[in-house]
Amino acid sequence: MNLVFKKKKISALLAIVPANERTFEEDMAKFNFTTARSLKLKKVMGYDRHRVVNDSVCVSDLACFGLQFLFDRGHLERDDFDALVMITQSPDYFMPPTSNVIQGRMNLKRDMLCLDINQGCAGFLIGLMQGFLLLDQPSIKKVVLINADVLSRKVSIRDRNSYPLIGDAASIAILERSDDPSEIPANLKMDGSRCEALMIPAGGFRLPSSGVTSIMEDDGENNFRAKDNLRMDGTGVFNFVQVEVPPMIADLLRIAKVSIEDIDYFIFHQPNKFMLQKLADKMKIAYDKMPSNIVELYGNSSGVTIPLAMAHNLSEYLIKQKMTICFAGFGVGLTWASMLLKVGPLTYCEIINYP
Amino acid sequence: MNPINELLEKVRPEMNFMESEDFVEGGFLDSFDIFTLVAEIDKKYLISIDGEDIIPENFKNIKTISDLLRKYGVNV
Numbered sequence: 307m308n309l310v311f312k313k314k315k316i317s318a319l320l321a322i323v324p325a326n327e328r329t330f331e332e333d334m335a336k337f338n339f340t341t342a343r344s345l346k347l348k349k350v351m352g353y354d355r356h357r358v359v360n361d362s363v364c365v366s367d368l369a370c371f372g373l374q375f376l377f378d379r380g381h382l383e384r385d386d387f388d389a390l391v392m393i394t395q396s397p398d399y400f401m402p403p404t405s406n407v408i409q410g411r412m413n414l415k416r417d418m419l420c421l422d423i424n425q426g427c428a429g430f431l432i433g434l435m436q437g438f439l440l441l442d443q444p445s446i447k448k449v450v451l452i453n454a455d456v457l458s459r460k461v462s463i464r465d466r467n468s469y470p471l472i473g474d475a476a477s478i479a480i481l482e483r484s485d486d487p488s489e490i491p492a493n494l495k496m497d498g499s500r501c502e503a504l505m506i507p508a509g510g511f512r513l514p515s516s517g518v519t520s521i522m523e524d525d526g527e528n529n530f531r532a533k534d535n536l537r538m539d540g541t542g543v544f545n546f547v548q549v550e551v552p553p554m555i556a557d558l559l560r561i562a563k564v565s566i567e568d569i570d571y572f573i574f575h576q577p578n579k580f581m582l583q584k585l586a587d588k589m590k591i592a593y594d595k596m597p598s599n600i601v602e603l604y605g606n607s608s609g610v611t612i613p614l615a616m617a618h619n620l621s622e623y624l625i626k627q628k629m630t631i632c633f634a635g636f637g638v639g640l641t642w643a644s645m646l647l648k649v650g651p652l653t654y655c656e657i658i659n660y661p
Numbered sequence: 662m663n664p665i666n667e668l669l670e671k672v673r674p675e676m677n678f679m680e681s682e683d684f685v686e687g688g689f690l691d692s693f694d695i696f697t698l699v700a701e702i703d704k705k706y707l708i709s710i711d712g713e714d715i716i717p718e719n720f721k722n723i724k725t726i727s728d729l730l731r732k733y734g735v736n737v
Binding site: 340342343346347349350351466467526527540541544545547548549580581584585587588 | 717
């Protein structure tokens with residue numbers, strides 16, 4: 307599905323990462339693999355360290371910490387936004403929505419929309435699309451888009467497929483109308499027939515958590531996880547990305563009538579370095595135009611890897627100038643989405659530690 | 662030694678690949694070992710195996726790996 311937005315922008319961006327950091331070497335001790343084999347994996351996949359929350363921390367904690375930071379520094383007024391869109395797959399509760407929890411904790415005004423969206427790796431882009439649609443309403447002048455996940459709490463520490471790459475983080479993007487008349491092309495596809503490629507099987511209404519769902523099982527490759535844990539079909543997801551993402555980007559650039567050379571940066575979701583470098587090779591994009599350092603420095607925090615990659619790699623440029631960025635997100639759902647957006651100058655663009 | 666065997670030994674030195682006719686089904690290569698093997702192949706032959714070709718079927722045995730390399734102009 308091709309989409310077009312007009313006169314919308316990201317005006318500011320904040321990323322929040324847990325101060326708590328784990329190294330791959332610490333994780334290795336929990337895996338049932340030889341040290342040499344794990345170290346090879348580290349090199350190829352780009353694993354090094356990752357930020358994970360302590361067990362009691364929820365996404366609303368990261369989000370409220372970030373909002374308070376913005377209020378305290380005068381970057382955002384408490385009653386100056388009309389919609390709070392929350393993208394997460396690790397909500398505080400089944401009910402109420404986490405966006406309402408945040409509204410209440412931060413004493414925000416009642417005359418606003420609070421909206422939760424359950425999306426993961428493409429969540430930042432789905433959130434941008436939703437936020438831009440809301441800004442077509444005359445009464446909505448500013449949208450706060452929060453993307454946050456604490457999925458490390460759902461990953462088995464004995465699962466070498468998932469634990470060394472998982473990261474927790476949040477981002478707060480401020481979305482507003484823009485005077486720039488140029489079109490913002492985007493596209494979006496979903497395939498629910500492959501929804502089991504990335505899932506947490508237990509804990510919902512289909513299979514409630516119980517003693518049975520917490521039993522650790524060997525997946526046949528020496529990874530141990532329970533049905534309460536996140537499960538990823540590594541090969542299936544890798545192949546999905548390599549097959550679906552390059553034509554999606556080619557379509558986006560064709561519709562926008564631009565070439566790879568016209569794009570300043572390709573900011574893609576970052577599951578691991580190997581996957582991104584294979585995408586770059588296939589699309590003939592120079593590695594330095596497609597940063598792939600977020601997994602090794604922070605871990606894979608689902609959709610938040612996109613704003614985090616912007617804040618980590620581009621903040622010094624984005625607060626001064628406008629850049630043409632091609633965004634892409636792909637993963638759970640399965641969902642894949644992209645957008646070509648001019649970003650900057652932003653009023654701020656930072657990463658802060660929680661707490 | 663066949664260069665493919667050399668690369669396989671680099672990835673899993675503790676395994677005797679001669680004992681298996683299907684490295685994937687036999688538990689000799691898991692999905693992450695395949696990624697490691699591809700990285701070794703890319704480095705040795707200065708190629709980049711297309712991500713679409715990184716599927717278990719292409720890494721079942723020496724013959725399927727040889728066939729894959731031939732596609733990239735590498736004869737082993």
